Amino acid sequence: MSTRTIKVDTLARVEGEGALHLRIRDRRVEHAELRIFEPPRFFEAFLRERGFDEVPDIVARICGICPVAYQMSAVQAIEDAFGVTIDARVRALRQLLYCGEWIESHVLHMFMLHAPDFLGYDSAIEMARDHRELVESALQMKKAGNAIVRVVGGREIHPINVRAGGFYRAPGVGELRALREPLQRARETAARSVRWAAGLDFPAFERDYEFVALRHDTEYPMNEGRIVSSAGIDTDAHGYEDHFEERQVAHSTALHSLIRERGPYLVGPLARLNLNAATLSPLARSLMADIGLALPCRNPFMSILARGLEVVHALDLAIGLIEGYQAPDPPHPGVAPRAGIGFGATEAPRGLLWHRYQFDDAGLVRAARIVPPTSQNQPTIEADLRELAQRLVDSPDDALRARCEQSIRNYDPCISCSTHFLRLEIERP
Amino acid sequence: MSAERNATTDAARARNRVPMRQPARGPLRRPRLAVWKFASCDGCQLSLLDCEDELLAVAGAIDIAHFPEASSASGKGPYDLSLVEGSITTPQDVKRILAVRRQSRHLVTIGACASAGGIQALRNYADVKEYAAVVYARPDYIRTLATSTPIADHVPVDFELRGCPIDKHQLLDVITAFLAGRRPNTPAHSVCVDCKLRGSVCVMVARGTPCLGPVTHAGCGALCPAYDRGCYGCFGPMAGPNTGSLAARWEALGESPATIRRAFRSFNAWAEPFRRQSEAQRDPGEPQATAPDGHSDRTEPGSP
Numbered sequence: 001m002s003t004r005t006i007k008v009d010t011l012a013r014v015e016g017e018g019a020l021h022l023r024i025r026d027r028r029v030e031h032a033e034l035r036i037f038e039p040p041r042f043f044e045a046f047l048r049e050r051g052f053d054e055v056p057d058i059v060a061r062i063c064g065i066c067p068v069a070y071q072m073s074a075v076q077a078i079e080d081a082f083g084v085t086i087d088a089r090v091r092a093l094r095q096l097l098y099c100g101e102w103i104e105s106h107v108l109h110m111f112m113l114h115a116p117d118f119l120g121y122d123s124a125i126e127m128a129r130d131h132r133e134l135v136e137s138a139l140q141m142k143k144a145g146n147a148i149v150r151v152v153g154g155r156e157i158h159p160i161n162v163r164a165g166g167f168y169r170a171p172g173v174g175e176l177r178a179l180r181e182p183l184q185r186a187r188e189t190a191a192r193s194v195r196w197a198a199g200l201d202f203p204a205f206e207r208d209y210e211f212v213a214l215r216h217d218t219e220y221p222m223n224e225g226r227i228v229s230s231a232g233i234d235t236d237a238h239g240y241e242d243h244f245e246e247r248q249v250a251h252s253t254a255l256h257s258l259i260r261e262r263g264p265y266l267v268g269p270l271a272r273l274n275l276n277a278a279t280l281s282p283l284a285r286s287l288m289a290d291i292g293l294a295l296p297c298r299n300p301f302m303s304i305l306a307r308g309l310e311v312v313h314a315l316d317l318a319i320g321l322i323e324g325y326q327a328p329d330p331p332h333p334g335v336a337p338r339a340g341i342g343f344g345a346t347e348a349p350r351g352l353l354w355h356r357y358q359f360d361d362a363g364l365v366r367a368a369r370i371v372p373p374t375s376q377n378q379p380t381i382e383a384d385l386r387e388l389a390q391r392l393v394d395s396p397d398d399a400l401r402a403r404c405e406q407s408i409r410n411y412d413p414c415i416s417c418s419t420h421f422l423r424l425e426i427e428r429p
Numbered sequence: 430m431s432a433e434r435n436a437t438t439d440a441a442r443a444r445n446r447v448p449m450r451q452p453a454r455g456p457l458r459r460p461r462l463a464v465w466k467f468a469s470c471d472g473c474q475l476s477l478l479d480c481e482d483e484l485l486a487v488a489g490a491i492d493i494a495h496f497p498e499a500s501s502a503s504g505k506g507p508y509d510l511s512l513v514e515g516s517i518t519t520p521q522d523v524k525r526i527l528a529v530r531r532q533s534r535h536l537v538t539i540g541a542c543a544s545a546g547g548i549q550a551l552r553n554y555a556d557v558k559e560y561a562a563v564v565y566a567r568p569d570y571i572r573t574l575a576t577s578t579p580i581a582d583h584v585p586v587d588f589e590l591r592g593c594p595i596d597k598h599q600l601l602d603v604i605t606a607f608l609a610g611r612r613p614n615t616p617a618h619s620v621c622v623d624c625k626l627r628g629s630v631c632v633m634v635a636r637g638t639p640c641l642g643p644v645t646h647a648g649c650g651a652l653c654p655a656y657d658r659g660c661y662g663c664f665g666p667m668a669g670p671n672t673g674s675l676a677a678r679w680e681a682l683g684e685s686p687a688t689i690r691r692a693f694r695s696f697n698a699w700a701e702p703f704r705r706q707s708e709a710q711r712d713p714g715e716p717q718a719t720a721p722d723g724h725s726d727r728t729e730p731g732s733p
Contacts, residue, residue: 012497051691057695113499123496136485154653157473
């Protein structure tokens with residue numbers, strides 16, 4: 001019986017820090033834990049007694065990579081609590097803002113964080129020595145997405161323009177028109193990059209996931225929809241807690257989410273694509289056919305393809321929204337607070353993001369609950385690791401470690417969202 | 430020449446020393462950069478990756494030796510410049526920041542968490558055990574300090590870059606400045622000055638919208654007034670802010686003491702001038718707020 005221990009002190013190219021612990025005894029993987037030690041920041045506690053008008057600015061600070069997602073779920077929940085119906089033009093502008101975040105976040109992950117795994121580099125910067133054009137064109141796509149967030153939201157990180165009911169100021173038609181040309185160029189690049197990604201070497205690995213995502217009758221889900229799953233869950237944001245629960249485990253400051261009746265599930269680009277491919281933009285759909293991606297796709301390593309298709313979709317949608325843009329006037333209606341509970345569910349780049357707030361009659365938060373995508377995927381990430389490590393149990397430590405790290409990155413985990421220090425330890429007693 | 434004084438923390442703690450020119454070490458040696466994360470949202474270090482037009486040029490000019498969010502490779506110290514994001518909230522991080530300082534020729538904090546404790550410093554006004562009980566079913570599993578504190582409370586800091594988030598152009602300037610041995614060009618005046626430079630109409634004078642611009646450190650480009658809203662202070666206090674006068678103006682606009690207190694207690698809640706003003710705002714006659722609903726509804730750990 002061999003005894004080997006492998007450690008990687010920091011799992012890189014993820015947002016935040018955590019640790020992985022594998023224990024292998026007699027060629028059996030006994031134990032696979034994704035340990036998250038990110039220091040808790042207690043948002044749900046200090047949100048109490050803050051005004052509803054402060055909530056979108058505060059929750060943005062949960063995550064520097066997807067602040068728009070937090071703002072979108074929060075305003076939806078606030079509007080739900082106060083019985084506010086938003087203007088169709090506000091809705092369209094919010095979708096545009098969200099498209100910007102999907103583009104910048106997905107491109108960041110695809111090219112800066114995930115692609116180096118497939119091509120065998122430590123980072124995109126190192127990758128750029130041999131693949132300069134690939135990295136440069138990715139940066140230009142990212143820039144086009146960020147430009148949307150900057151113009152609509154005010155700045156790329158922690159936008160300042162989102163409020164309950166609408167926006168502080170509606171951008172002018174000219175401001176948005178200026179975004180069109182870089183977005184059109186980005187769309188061409190994005191289509192090329194989907195074809196490029198389809199040529200990557202994907203490990204043969206599939207699991208039978210329960211996919212969970214929003215679904216909308218006519219739109220690929222982003223700002224709204226019903227919460228559905230591949231095993232038949234179909235509910236609105238109010239019913240989320242009937243089906244899903246969070247549990248605390250000793251090895252993680254992020255809570256684990258599970259489907260009450262069945263256990264782990266998967267949220268994010270792959271879940272959205274499997275549940276909603278019919279509502280992708282025509283260009284994204286034709287690309288999916290071109291590259292021969294058959295659904296359901298149960299290979300988590302192929303999540304990079306789902307992200308690529310979603311980038312194309314978001315660019316298409318953004319260009320359309322800009323062409324049809326009419327500034328909401330006024331940019332926001334007066335919002336009158338009332339006591340009650342409101343729910344919000346939108347699709348963050350990494351998956352379903354659910355919020356619940358209870359307000360008093362002055363509009364102060366009495367209680368808040370936020371369930372980020374990464375805590376929903378955490379049990380599934382561990383299950384993937386267990387099965388993957390078992391299949392590769394005879395591989396040399398280096399190969400096993402590289403695959404396990406890549407497998408975690410399949411989920412684009414945002415550990416800061418949920419809670420950091422990702423150390424990879426493989427224990428072979 | 431004295432370096433710009435930063436009002437986030439005691440000037441004695443954050444000395445913002447003038448960077449020194451590098452000693453000559455041979456023409457081919459690129460300066461080495463490290464990026465570190467403590468309790469934070471990742472947004473400030475993301476600002477470096479958001480420099481889409483400059484990133485590859487920066488990576489050519491300097492050796493990004495340690496940046497876990499972007500690279501699996503981790504070059505050992507010492508580093509010429511460490512950028513530190515995040516605040517200190519755990520016993521381990523108290524030790525880790527000492528190790529970072531030992532390996533770093535210059536240490537620059539990036540953002541409100543590292544420079545002032547961040548939004549998570551709201552715990553400093555509360556009972557962290559009660560906070561943990563709200564979020565976690567088993568708060569006893571959680572190891573955390575009662576306070577969230579800025580980096581300068583723990584080690585000497587050479588410069589504090591402001592903002593929640595930082596501005597990426599200021600970040601590039603600071604990196605360039607430290608590596609070139611010059612002083613960073615980050616004006617310490619108020620948002621009001623930038624607002625005038627931008628040509629925005631004053632939201633407080635013209636519309637009576639409460640605004641923290643008069644006491645807030647510049648750096649954002651006076652963004653919020655340009656979007657028809659008051660500044661909410663995410664760059665923290667300017668040098669020598671007259672917070673008392675501004676609070677009186679807010680009161681005259683009809684804002685309650687509780688609202689004013691909350692305004693000073695956000696992303697830079699633990700920065701000294703904002704902290705003092707928020708404490709001054711506590712109205713002794715104000716009725717005690719009823720206790721918020723304070724129990725975690727999360728399931729206990731155990732059987733699935």
